[in-house]
Amino acid sequence: MKKSYYLFNPGRLSRKDNTLQFTPVDEQGKEGPCRYIPVETVSDLYVFGNLDANSAMYNFLGKNGISAHFFDYYEHYTGSFFAKDYLLAGKMQVEQTRHYTLRNKRMVLAQKFVEGAAFNMLKNLRYYNNREKDLAQIISQIEGYATQISATSEVAELMGIEGNIRQTYYAAFDTIVSGFTMVNRSKRPPLNEVNVLISFGNMMCYSVCMDMIYHTQLNPTISFLHEPGTRRYSLALDLAEIFKPVLVDRTIFRVLNKKEIQPNDFMTDINGCVLKESGKKVFVKAFEERLKETIKHRTLSKSVSYKHLVKLECYKLSKHILNIEEYKPFKIWW
């Protein structure tokens, strides 16, 4: 099984025959003992620390279809290395573009993303509402917004509703999470612990979506809900809407409620609040566990991982775009 590798420490990555060799290098330039990673076990690399590498290494990654995603000190996604777009297909490109340019076609997809996202957020809220957290009012408020989705005729209008839903949803975090308060959603910079985790988690979710899209024939730059160009891979933003409640928020509730991440895993400096490396590692581990968790798929009648659900979403989207079958957004069915 291939898996993602996360490089937190600074160091040098190089090719050694058919393996990747990682040599940690500390601030004084002192090398640590190297680690070897057989290339066939790698699906992608997430690079958080400073990485030294040469073009031979990137050629090697490219040949093996491995992408590398880079993040800065504040865990902002800064860019990716992708192998030559090996799966892009002419027909899909043309049809995907058509679904973007024709407004009614675009609206259909955009609405489905918001609809799926709202459904999955409500699912989270109902779960906690059944566990003695009083969220009834927030739930009915979001349900109210959700009924307006299908009546929208402009993307901007839809985005407004999406914003309302998310804001209301985040207001429930203070009730769900014990020991931390979030007050309001703040992004750049995130001002407190819960906001830091949301930003970090959303960024991880975006990267996973980006990666799954890359392994299909969809063009990651043509999106429907988000305006193409909002980010380089804006289609990943569209997909992430659906999966954030499932992958990110659930992980946040877990690490905070189980006290796997504690106040001393954060640090506040002039740029706001940041997650220390200790906290990052815990979060990434919990997030990875979430991705690997499996559920029995309804129509495939076999077990699939949460990560694979993202890929399946790409297939469904492809089928919609190719006019094979209407897209139905992923909704937690259990």
Add this chain to the structure above:
Amino acid sequence: MHITATHINLYHVCHRELWLHAHEIRMENTSDTVSEGKLIHETAYPQRAERYREVVLGGVKIDFYDPKAKVVHEIKKSDKVEAAHLAQVKYYLYVLEQNGIAGATGIIEYPTLRKTETVELTPADRAAIVIWLGEISRLLAQAQCPPLLNKPICKQCSYFDFCYVEE
């Protein structure tokens, strides 16, 4: 567009698979079945490599052709879609014939099953191939993707998740 042996093969397996493949909707090359298939090709008969040629005729590539004996060898992993393998090799023989090499024969080998099957091109085959080619062109020109096959073979198909995922 050239009609390749893959098209002929897929035409006999599933029209949807043919359509998707021809429109470059391909699945990643990571599934175990695919790599196992490759491995058999690469390792099954290393000692025989000498006699074989790779032949490319009119966009059709034959991996193992023995020019002396005029025999096409095709190696397959399982005989689950035997008819499709047969059609593929017949198409090779047809293409060879069209290019002036008459009287070639074929052998399909199933190393893991220790089984071989010989193939000859009959007049009825020639007529059938002309029909296949017409049908394939028609299918590929069609805007709509052909319907689901819904057969046990789907379970082993690389498009299974793509085809069967709904909500």
